Amino acid sequence: MSTTHPGPARVRRSEPRPSAVTAKHLARAKVTRQRRGSRLKLWAGLVCTLLVVIPVALARVLPLPGPDQQDLAGRRLAPLVDGHLFGTDQLGRDLLSRVLHGGQVSLLVGLLAVVVSGVIGVVLGASAGYFGGWVDTVVSRLLEAQLSLPLLMMLLLVVALFGPSIPVITFVIAIAQWPEVARLTRSLVLVEREKPYVAAARVLGLHRFAILLRHVLPNVVKQASLVVLLLLAQAVLLESALSYLGAGPQRPFATWGRIISDGQDYITTSWWMVTLPGLVIVALVVGVNLLGDGLRDRARRRKVSTP
Amino acid sequence: MTAALLDVEDLQVELITAGGVIRAVDGVSFSIAEGETVTVIGESGSGKSTTAMAVLGLLPDDLAVLSGSVRFGGTDVVADPRALHEVRGRTVSLIPQDPMTALSPVHTIGRQLGEAVRLRKPELTKRAAEARAVELLDLVHVPRAAEQLGRYPHQLSGGMLQRVLIAIALAGEPRLLVADEPTSALDVTVQAGILALLLELQESTGIGILMITHDLGVARLVSDRIHVMRDGRFVESGEVEAVVDHPSHEYTRELLAAVPVLGPWDEDVAGGER
């Protein structure tokens, strides 16, 4: 004898059962924590990044003295004295103005380097992952060889050979960073390649190249570009390191690393000459990293929720 | 009349997901007595696995909110989640779905089975625990049991691994087994052996079984009673012959109609039993 349940016994059919989920449950829930966490990261990252990027972008428009404008009467002024927000350096130049103008070059170099390394990395990594065979061997060995070289030494060598101009430095940083992008892209492509939709494309009769361009890359690019964003911070750091060591671009403006190295001698007497540019770098790097992390968390959660 | 091994009343499971609060189980009630197999059958998304996980207290706290009652011989584990500790592994054990991934790949079978034995009987010496492990493997008809103790999961076939998992479940000397789709990942000939084993164990030890499955053939074979589940609710419940031969709910009829018919063959004897 079997019973059918037309609905819960002794409960009115039209009304749903009461929910046992309380506000406390919702607050403690994993998804809430995750969402809060990634939202926090996104906002904090965005704020820090914009705090640096917007003033730098507006450097020429802001009412600041020129970055190379010396004022020997107002040397090594402390921050907030005489209208200099960041103080002045040993030649009386306004530090904030120098930082913002120098930042334009630093950011430009960083962005360009990241775009170039992104393109090279994705192209080589995807080819290695998709075609395998000797393409993979060549790219992987190249990648590993480069990763095994001491980065800064190599960069200094190239700059010593070819001169510290902006194109050389951009190119050199891009060369330093492409292996990481390539490695990630290669792994992502290796995974996608095994999926049946790629096999389906082969059965349809698509050329291998067409499958890579039309099916594999679009599914891989989003994840790869998150890494590229995180590399922007690294690129800016590398540029700062180079210019600190004296190998950075000399014109038109001294960039962050150079400003810091200029202020080294005065670190005990005029702390702001080293610390404030340093803090600006920190703000940018932390901001970009948080932003990238937050975006990656959100992308990962979205992938988990679809079966 | 002995107390039921498991008594579930008005169980409700709500999951807090990114898309809102989902009511995966919407007020189900059932009970299992000694020596009885109760099956919850449903398609994907029906809530059957969630029911089993909720009964065992395996749903994470930060995901699921349980209400109603789940009583193991008197102890309500929804009201008192700390009581789960005494119940799990002792009164009730789980046979998981995919044997290939349910065991640690870096430890031997003997080590994992021994761990289960010693959890239940910490007073046993190493040799006694090993002897008990071999005993359990014999119980589940694993050939050359002593040899298998030294092997690793990847060296065994799916069917053999599932037998090992049943042995691990039995190490706790439970009164109730929860089998969550225990044969879905196995070949059909292997499945037959596992189901025969479960039936044999039930016959000899009087253990109760809560079977979760989507396969009507499996349900018909192993059950005393069936609950048909859809969208978090039971739409039909009853003795297995009644539900399968004379379904009253339309959904049950649809499910039965959807099972592809095999037709008669030369091993069918008049009367149906062989």
Next chain:
Amino acid sequence: MTEPLLDVRDLVVEYHVRGGSFRAVDHVSFTVHKGRTLAIVGESGCGKSTIASAIVRLLKPSSGQILLDGTDIAGLSERRMRPLRSRVQMVFQDPYASLDPHLTAQDIVAEPLRLRGVRSSADRRAQAAELIDRVGLPSSALERRPAEFSGGQRQRIGIARALASSPELLVCDEATSALDVSVQAQVLALLEDLQRDTGLTCIVISHNLGVVRRISADVVVMKAGRVVESGPTADVLAAPKEPYTRALRRAALDPTAMTGRKPRSFVTAREEVPA
């Protein structure tokens, strides 16, 4: 009896593994006739999926012939195979990974049309819409991405994509194994309809004897890379000649065929040998 569309002769597929080679398909021969469905049934590791991959030339067989209407496609180079590909298409097992996640349903179905030479984008979209309708999906499905569909719906899109090439032979590699039983019934019904309407020849790979009984006219039973038994499905399933086929048939659990409470004898073989 119609003429053979596909004639597989002495097919061998070997994989290179550490310490030698592994023969997944060991001298297998069978024939598929136009407009009929052949099922290849067996348990995991028997080589049935490898045969499917060989027939659609996802892999190149080590030896043997695959005669598609007289043309041997087994050894063809990729370049010479390409124009023939539209004649043999496949529906895959995993509904979740067999569709490109970043394309819409319409794009997925329109792609083979472009390969077949339908130049105008408007034409392709119209034909794709027709095919999607043919497989029983609403027009609202056109602009949606795979993630928004259920398993059964995705398989329908997969079938529409395969049909877009106007194939003569459709290989279904466990196409319903990942689906709920009620959804499976719907998809099988769709395949039967399509065969009736278009004379499509099908090869169905499955481990499920019920599916095989329902959808196929002929069956090939495989074990460890070899053909164990073959013949008309109804005959093979009603009176299996080989012990392995018997074991398979015996292990298949038909709820309506069982009587009594917990009929253990249903699954106990004469020799109680664990798997």
